[in-house]
Each structure stands twice: as structure tokens, then as C-alpha cells.
Amino acid sequence: MIWLKAGGGFTSNLSKAVRVARADTINMIGSCGQTGGIAWPCAYIDAHSRRLVQPDDVDIKEALRGTSIVPPKQQKPRMMMFNCHGCGRFISDRQRFENNCRNCGADNRP
Template structure:
């Protein structure tokens, strides 16, 4: 039985690109890079906020993909650092999977998973670019891109029910926020119904009375 877990922040703003966000080392915030994610024991993972979800780390690691955030790479830097690179990745221009670059695979399709992308020798880059037709391509030095890659997991690659099946862990259901009921108001000048919020914006359109408290 797996007793080591990552802890995901499931709030809507916690997603970075397509990657799930997990607690980072030592309370350093949330990260998508699994190499920087805190690993918890079962007790530590189950003692969490309602919006945090424990994932068995072996389950997540087995379904991780390798991504490269377009915000962390520049072509000028890549060429400066690797002017004599012998191998390259081929990127589909002006296309991203959220923040992740899209790469060409051996079979001619494209993927955001760098582990499935084709590595092309320098002598063959023109041939591979030609296969893309008029769309063209962006060619990145292989060692530069590998240095800037990270392991992450996307929502479509994992299922929390399957991950926790048979482990005796029940997810905490987030508490629903109670909606405040705003009772209808009557204009103190003419008695017509007015909206609760509208009274702060305009005087009564029927009699001109100011209904602010």
C-alpha cells in the first residue's frame, strides 16, 4: 500500500497551464514541478484543508509528462548557450498547450510531452522542417530544452477515485458557502419595489427618492 502522497491545491486559480499544483517543499507555495513538490506521509496528507487533495505519489509519478514552460525559455539564450548543438527539438510555431511548448513526434503528430518528442540531428533539421510544409517550425537546441523541462501531471491523465481506490481514504467535501438572502425593498417615497444593490447606485426612477440607508 502506498503511504507517500503529494497534496494538490484543487482551487480553480491554482492551475498553472494544464498542470496540477501541489504543495512545495517546506511551505514554499504551490508548484507544478513534481521534483519540487513536498512528499507527505499518509497522516500528513490526510491532515489538510478542504480544498487540498492527497494523491499517491507513485500513481502521479507513473502518469507524469515532461513539459517546457514557454515563459522560461528564449531562443537568444538557447543559441548563446548552445551555438554548436548537434541535436534539436522541433516546435510547432505559435502553438502551446497553455504554457507548454508543442513538439513534433516521430510519427509526425505534435505533443506537449517532451518525452515523446523526436530529437533531430543537426544535419536532418531541414528535412524535418520541410515535412511541416508552409507552417514552418522553431528549432530548439536539445540540451537547452532538457535543462528547462519539468515533470508535471495534467488533469486528464489522472483520476482521484482510481488513485485512492482501496486505500481507505475519503475525500473531504468542501463546505458550501451560505448565500446571503437579500430581502426585497420598497422605496420609502412611492412604495415600489427596488433592488437591494440598486438603491446605492441610483435614486428611485419613479419618484426620485434616495433610498440609501
């Protein structure tokens, strides 16, 4: 959201936004209406605004401490396993290409 500054420009910083007295609201609505803006009550904005934080400045473990939120653990990628064409034993992708099956000697290269 962008806010109207006192000088007539716009800002994304809520603390720099102009605060208009209730008596001057009609004049402000007139000037905001030309740019497509909408006048909101300060009490409403203050009640619903929250501070923005950059993700690099936050430690997730520290931020979630004291809450019941548990982030999911990242799973290790599983090694691809194949069955030997000759005997059916499990062999890895690496074993498929490096040498024949140690049990039956079958060539398992695709």
C-alpha cells in the first residue's frame, strides 16, 4: 500500500503518511479522489498494521520459540534403487553402470 505524504507525494512508509484531522477529511477526500486514493481512518490502519521484516534478518528457530509451530524437517534425497535383471536383488544406480551384479553377474546397464 502507498500513503499520501504531507507534501503531496506518496510513500510506502506508514510513519511518514499524513494524518488529517476529522474536520479536514472532506478536503482530503477531494484531493485523494482525483488520484484514485481512498481515505482510511487512522485507528483502523493502526489496529491492522504490522511491522515488515526482511527474511534474512530473522532466525526461524528463534521466531518460532514458544509457539506450537514445528517446521517440517527436510528429507534427504533417497538413492535410486533398481532390481537386477538376473536375480532381482536391489542395486544402486552407480552399481548398475560400474560393474555387473555381484550375485549373478548379470549386466544391468540400460
